[in-house]
Amino acid sequence: MLTDIEIATAAELRPITDIADRLGISRDHLIPFGHDKAKVDLEHCRQLPPRDGSKLVLVTAISPTPAGEGKTTTTVGLVDALNRIGTTAMGCLREPSMGPVFGMKGGAAGGGYAQVVPMVDINLHFTGDFAAIAAANNLLAAMIDNHLHHGNQLDIDPTSITWRRVLDLNDRALRDVVVGLGSGNGPTRQDGFDIVVASELMAIFCLTDSLADLRRRIGDVVIGRTRSGDLVTARDLGADGAMATVLAGALAPNLVQSLEHSPFFVHGGPFANIAHGCNSAIATRAATALADVVVTEAGFGADLGAEKFVDILCRKTGLVPDLAVVVATVRALKYHGGVAVTDVGNADVAAMEAGMVNLDRHLANLREVFGLDVVVAINRFPDDTEAEVDRLVELLAERGVKAAAATHFVDGGAGAEALARAVVAQLGEPRGKPFSLTYDDDLDxxxxxxxxxxxxxxxxxxxxxxxxxxxxxxxxxxxxxxxxxxxxxxxxxxxxxxxxxxxxxxxxxxxxxxxxxxxxxxxxxxxGDIMTMPGLPKQPAAVGMDISDDGVITGLS
CATH class of the missing domain: 3.10.410.10 (Formyltetrahydrofolate synthetase, domain 3)
Structure with missing residues (x-):
């Protein structure tokens, strides 16, 4: 089979203006980045009227194996399949960080025949959003050290500074650093770097709803304390206006398409293990005004991404998912049944049944804690047997859960039509339980x-x-x-x-x-031992990437 990048490169993309036309977005509201991607004017997005009956579907997953279970690929395949069966659907995804792109996982724009494109652009610099977030973040860091250098009028305690510099790469050597070494370079103090996607500024970017709100939130950022114990904010340093200026253009959502020309917003990108794990609220809210069904994802398993989607994004924005689609794979169930990841292909159905404890817990959390109806997407791999898939569907039916196997990686949207029909059927049923948060605001x-x-x-x-x-x-x-x-x-x-x-x-x-x-x-x-600046693995994905003399990129997948 062709690699992801070969499939994406061979695809015939439609002009992004055609994708916008399908959504009713006029060219006056597009900010083009070439022919195949564009930003949609922020004010236009904010002024879109609500769409009657629009449904929001959250894609989450069981606890993953190190390779991941294909959550983004399933999101893309599901949107394509929904459009194939006559439902007006749109997807909302996070922008990939170059940390994992060059690290362990490689690209994060879907895979196989269920991708968003242009895949290379999306996985690398895209429209510059992450660069803007890094620049604004590091501007504040520079202004903090500059303030200390020029007399420290606010009497900031240098040992209390919590604002860290950021970089959109995995670099463990920068987790703890000393700045200000050498003559005339400002005060010497301990500092450190986080990856961009773990930064507070990324979270602000994804939770804000306007330029005014963006500037207010940036001004509220606490960077440390004075020697007398008072909090010091970015507003106190006079940094909020400049930082908002750097981010203003990035705040408009990015419009792209899938290989089957389904519309997608790809905007914002906090990790779910070290941050809140949801794409921008601006993009999701705009999508619900443009499509009958909007499919978005939250990172990693439901214990991380879905919990944060519910307890942070929903709490802050008022958005509420109508359904959760839980991505599960036979290999991951065997892995959670005790089989080594290298041996899952040789394990039997009994190992898969033993691993159901992990899926069961995620389903219980989604249904009982959050009050969400669920459908399970069985992301099928080539070595999964019919007996395994049939048994998994049977086990889920015993639990009262709709499930469908999907082969979108190989077959595109056609391979996820059964899943799309299960989603539409579940959306048509009365909600099982009221939506609920995990805890109340008034708890300590x-x-x-x-x-x-x-x-x-x-x-x-x-x-x-x-x-x-x-x-x-x-x-x-x-x-x-x-x-x-x-x-x-x-x-x-x-x-x-x-x-x-x-x-x-x-x-x-x-x-x-x-x-x-x-x-x-x-x-x-x-x-535990989680790090907000990841490190590269022994054999980084970057080692397998290259570009030819005529500009052909290989190894990005």
Whole structure:
């Protein structure tokens, strides 16, 4: 079979103006980036009237294997299939970070015949949104050190500064650095880098609804404390206006198409293991005004992406999903049944049945904790047998869950038509339970963290390192105790131990660090050994990438 990049390169793309015409977006409201991608004017998006009966479908997944289970590919295939069966559908995806593109996972624009295109552009620089976020973030960092250098009028305590620099690459050597070395280079202090997608500015970008709101949120960013203990904000430094100016153009959603010419917004991109995991609210809200069914995704398993979609994005924006599609694979179920990832092809149905504990937990969380109806998408791989797929459908039917196998990777939208019909059928039924958040706003921060740990991750409890406990007290005293929480933890397990597969219950979640994202409006609890600046694997995906003398790119998939 052709590689992802060969399939994408051979595709005949329609002019992006044609895709916009199908959505009723006039060319006056497009900001073209070549012939195959464009931004849609922000004010036009904000002024779109609500569409009666529009449905929002959230694609999530079981806990993944290291290779992932094809959540983005399934999102693309489902949108294509919905359009094939006569439903006006549109997709909303996150922009890929170049960290995983050059790291472990490679590209993140879908795969096979279920991709959004132009795939190379989307996976690399695209329309420059991430560069703008990095520039605005690092502008604030530069202004902080410049303020210290020129007399520190605000009397900032250098040891209290929490604002870190960012880079859209995996680089473990930058997790902890010292800045200001050498003569005349400002005060020497300890600093560090996060990856762009873990930054508070990325979260602000994806939760804001206007330029005015963007500037307000940036101004609210807390960068540290004075020596007397008062909080210092980006507004205090006079950085909010310039930072908003850098980000203004990026705030307009990016319009692209799938290989089958379905419309997609690809905009914003926080990770779900170390950030809140949802594409921009501006894009999702605009899409619900343009299509009858909007399909979006939340990163990694439902314990991370779906929980944050519900408890952060829905809480902050009022958007509510009408249905959750849970991506499951036979190989991942065998993996959670105890089989090594290298041996899943040789395991039998019994191993798959043993791994159902992981899927069952995700289904229970979605249905009982969040009140969402569910459909399971069985993302089928070539070595899955008919017996395995049939047994999985049977097991889910016993649980009262609609399921459909899909082969969109190989067959495009045609391979997901059964899934699309199951989704439409479920959307046509009365909602099973009322939508609900995991916790109430009026709980204290420790209780909120513990509630997510117990209700969603099924932990027996939490522990707090001394620094985390101290910072939670400070955050609460400063008036931020009402904010929701975002647990940053491994995506491979309900626990903080990536090797504990299935559905562990006898585990404790340790909170080693807490960060206040006052502008974004939530508190990040960093759990276990998770890092907000990932490292490259021993054999990075970058090693297999190249470009020929005539500009042909290989190895990006």
């Amino acid at each position: 921060l420790v209780t909120k963290i513990e509630t997510v740990a117990r209700r969603v991750h099924h932990a027996s409890g939490i522990t707090l390192d001394r620094a985390a406990r101290r910072d939670l007290r400070r955050i609460t005293r400063a008036g931020y105790g009402h904010l929701p929480v975002c647990l940053a933890k491994t995506q491979y397990s309900f626990s903080t131990d990536a090797t504990r597969r299935g559905a562990p219950t006898d585990h404790v979640i340790n909170i080693r660090e807490v960060r206040l994202n006052a502008g974004a409006g939530f508190v990040v609890a960093i759990c």
